Amino acid sequence: xxxxxxxxxxxxxxxxxxxxxxxxxxxxxxxxxxxxxxxxxxxxxxxxxxxxxxxxxxxxxxxxxxxxxxxxxxxxxxxxxxxxxxxxxxxxxxxxxxxxxxxxxxxxxxxxxxxxxxxxxxxxxxxxxxxxxxxxxxxxxxxxxxxxxxxxxxxxxxxxxxxxxxxxxxxxxxxxxxxxxxxxxxxxxxxxxxxxxxxxxxxxxxxxxxxxxxxxxxxxxxxxxxxxxxxxxxxxxxxxxxxxxxxxxxxxxxxxxxxxxxxxxxxxxxxxxxxxxxxxxxxxxxxxxxxxxxxxxxxxxxxxxxxxxxxxxxxxxxxxxxxxxxxxxxxxxxxxxxxxxxxxxxxxxxxxxxxxxx
Amino acid sequence: xxxxxxxxxxxxxxxxxxxxxxxxxxxxxxxxxxxxxxxxxxxxxxxxxxxxxxxxxxxxxxxxxxxxxxxxxxxxxxxxxxxxxxxxxxxxxxxxxxxxxxxxxxxxxxxxxxxxxxxxxxxxxxxxxxxxxxxxxxxxxxxxxxxxxxxxxxxxxxxxxxxxxxxxxxxxxxxxxxxxxxxxxxxxxxxxxxxxxxxxxxxxxxxxxxxxxxxxxxxxxxxxxxxxxxxxxxxxxxxxxxxxxxxxxxxxxxxxxx
Ligand SMILES: Cc1ncc(C[n+]2csc(CCOP(=O)(O)OP(=O)(O)O)c2C)c(N)n1
Ligand code: SF4
Ligand SMILES: [Mg+2]
Numbered sequence: 084x085x086x087x088x089x090x091x092x093x094x095x096x097x098x099x100x101x102x103x104x105x106x107x108x109x110x111x112x113x114x115x116x117x118x119x120x121x122x123x124x125x126x127x128x129x130x131x132x133x134x135x136x137x138x139x140x141x142x143x144x145x146x147x148x149x150x151x152x153x154x155x156x157x158x159x160x161x162x163x164x165x166x167x168x169x170x171x172x173x174x175x176x177x178x179x180x181x182x183x184x185x186x187x188x189x190x191x192x193x194x195x196x197x198x199x200x201x202x203x204x205x206x207x208x209x210x211x212x213x214x215x216x217x218x219x220x221x222x223x224x225x226x227x228x229x230x231x232x233x234x235x236x237x238x239x240x241x242x243x244x245x246x247x248x249x250x251x252x253x254x255x256x257x258x259x260x261x262x263x264x265x266x267x268x269x270x271x272x273x274x275x276x277x278x279x280x281x282x283x284x285x286x287x288x289x290x291x292x293x294x295x296x297x298x299x300x301x302x303x304x305x306x307x308x309x310x311x312x313x314x315x316x317x318x319x320x321x322x323x324x325x326x327x328x329x330x331x332x333x334x335x336x337x338x339x340x341x342x343x344x345x346x347x348x349x350x351x352x353x354x355x356x357x358x359x360x361x362x363x364x365x366x367x368x369x370x371x372x373x374x375x376x377x378x379x380x381x382x383x384x385x386x387x388x389x390x391x392x393x394x395x396x397x398x399x400x401x402x403x404x405x406x407x408x409x410x411x412x413x414x415x416x417x418x419x420x421x422x423x424x425x426x427x428x429x430x431x432x433x434x435x436x437x438x439x440x441x
Numbered sequence: 442x443x444x445x446x447x448x449x450x451x452x453x454x455x456x457x458x459x460x461x462x463x464x465x466x467x468x469x470x471x472x473x474x475x476x477x478x479x480x481x482x483x484x485x486x487x488x489x490x491x492x493x494x495x496x497x498x499x500x501x502x503x504x505x506x507x508x509x510x511x512x513x514x515x516x517x518x519x520x521x522x523x524x525x526x527x528x529x530x531x532x533x534x535x536x537x538x539x540x541x542x543x544x545x546x547x548x549x550x551x552x553x554x555x556x557x558x559x560x561x562x563x564x565x566x567x568x569x570x571x572x573x574x575x576x577x578x579x580x581x582x583x584x585x586x587x588x589x590x591x592x593x594x595x596x597x598x599x600x601x602x603x604x605x606x607x608x609x610x611x612x613x614x615x616x617x618x619x620x621x622x623x624x625x626x627x628x629x630x631x632x633x634x635x636x637x638x639x640x641x642x643x644x645x646x647x648x649x650x651x652x653x654x655x656x657x658x659x660x661x662x663x664x665x666x667x668x669x670x671x672x673x674x675x676x677x678x679x680x681x682x683x684x685x686x687x688x689x690x691x692x693x694x695x696x697x698x699x
Contacts, residue, residue: 108531108535136531136535138530138531138534140527141556141557141560142556144527144556144557145556146527148520148524148528149527149531150531151518151520151524151531152500152518152520152527152528152529152530152531153532153535155528155532156498156531156532156535156536158531160531175521175524178520182518285516285517285518285532286498286516287494287495287496287497287515287516287536287539288495288497288514288515288516289495290495294514294515295516295517296510296516296517296518296519297518297519298501298518298519299519300507300519
């Protein structure tokens with residue numbers, strides 16, 4: 084094996100990749116199943132070599148508002164948490180979207196609602212992709228399906244956050260966070276120098292410019308509406324430029340599983356099992372959940388007879404899949420909840436039962 | 442009486458007092474006589490006198506002073522209700538050579554933001570915290586604040602604050618003085634010229650101490666809210682003297698050891 088590869092947990096890979104992305108600050112509050120992120124960072128002591136700040140906040144509320152402050156100062160800042168903690172952050176995330184600040188938020192999802200379980204789940208899809216907090220806004224959402232992607236998505240998430248001045252969420256789950264796989268890291272990126280900080284940031288008003296103000300407040304409804312339109316335009320541009328997905332044996336497929344993250348890993352096996360039983364199955368894996376690859380899914384309706392949205396939830400992404408196909412083919416949902424992970428076999432059984440009969 | 446031409450008087454050589462350049466020309470939205478405007482001016486003067494306008498980052502709260510950024514001419518972030526100390530924590534840690542100050546009302550700092558206040562103080566963040574205690578929620582129309590004194594009538598305590606029903610007024614400044622992370626803790630007021638001068642000295646120290654990197658400098662300003670208290674500015678100042686100050690005595694609570 085290539086000696087550049089190391090064996091690591093998803094959460095640890097994410098933490099190492101954050102340091103290497105040239106992150107300036109991590110602010111978080113412990114919660115299972117992602118506590119390894121801060122544990123890794125505090126053990127690695129990046130403040131001694133890259134200068135990255137790592138701080139255990141008093142709550143997720145404080146952590147997300149630390150992100151607001153840090154991003155408002157132009158810095159690359161991030162947090163990670165799991166479902167209940169992400170719920171607590173929603174007001175802050177809405178402010179961050181409203182103030183157009185670039186931050187990276189990692190949600191290592193566990194089963195809910197409430198305190199729920201600590202096992203993997205995908206039940207925060209709605210919260211992640213439809214806004215989550217109050218007001219008209221979206222996060223750009225990336226869904227990793229491997230430890231390698233936990234690492235690769237960190238620099239990507241920072242770049243997208245700054246490109247759009249918008250919060251980016253990495254929507255993972257307890258399985259990817261906890262499992263160990265081999266991973267190869269990108270080389271260390273330098274942190275931004277003071278001169279490289281964006282011009283809009285609050286770094287101290289220099290005599291040659293107006294003061295910079297970071298706010299989401301505007302009492303004039305017409306100006307606020309113009310701002311809302313600006314956000315709408317930003318999301319439209321994301322749809323044009325940031326759709327990411329993967330297809331697996333879809334060319335000749337009659338039935339396609341649509342699944343992201345852990346479910347997509349399981350469905351790869353289901354495709355193989357189905358084909359062994361003579362069913363032409365394929366897998367469509369959205370990588371960006373917002374923007375959702377709606378056109379690419381619709382294109383499959385030219386030859387696909389039915390789609391099965393497989394999620395570890397009561398059926399959330401299935402709504403977006405249905406919207407994408409415009410009623411041209413039937414779309415069904417199969418999900419396990421509460422932290423239960425479906426097996427490849429049961430998914431094939433459901434496909435047969437819903438679409439083929441037998 | 443001889444005609445007086447104003448333009449003969451308004452001349453550079455006659456100037457005894459000038460608005461600091463760190464205040465913008467925007468007319469403040471505060472009610473006449475409100476302590477927010479005086480405190481803004483003091484902060485702006487201190488920033489000018491210390492020559493730190495290009496190194497200062499302010500954090501505005503949610504409350505009547507939400508538009509602080511319209512008046513004080515420094516880079517400013519507007520925080521969610523109660524979260525200013527969390528913003529300040531990150532900004533100061535990421536830009537340690539800047540001067541970072543928070544400005545918060547009593548609802549913001551001592552109710553919804555209590556956790557952020559206590560923990561920023563406890564961590565000893567190297568920031569200046571300005572706390573405007575007017576004993577009421579000014580912005581939302583005069584509801585009870587955590588600092589409303591016993592018996593005080595507000596729109597949500599129309600029969601007066603009853604400590605058994607609504608809890609006791611909280612002395613946040615004494616509370617944070619207990620924490621090892623605070624370096625300088627003081628309570629001031631701005632409703633008389635003499636107190637304005639004292640508050641200015643306190644706020645100046647609170648900024649200067651940031652250069653020492655010793656922790657939070659915390660300045661409470663006991664203030665009036667004429668509109669919320671439903672009083673004229675003159676009545677409000679009298680009421681403040683007679684009712685607020687006995688419960689919130691002015692003076693230093695924690696001073697740096699020599
Ligand atoms: C999360 C949230 N809850 C409630 C409010 C409504 N609100 C705005 S200002 C305020 C109280 C402000 O009182 P204070 O902090 O004492 O400031 P003052 O106006 O008296 O200076 C409240 C409750 C809000 N903006 N956000
Ligand atoms: S409502 Fe009260 S706190 Fe607000 S500006 Fe008026 S007097 Fe000041
Ligand atoms: Mg108040």
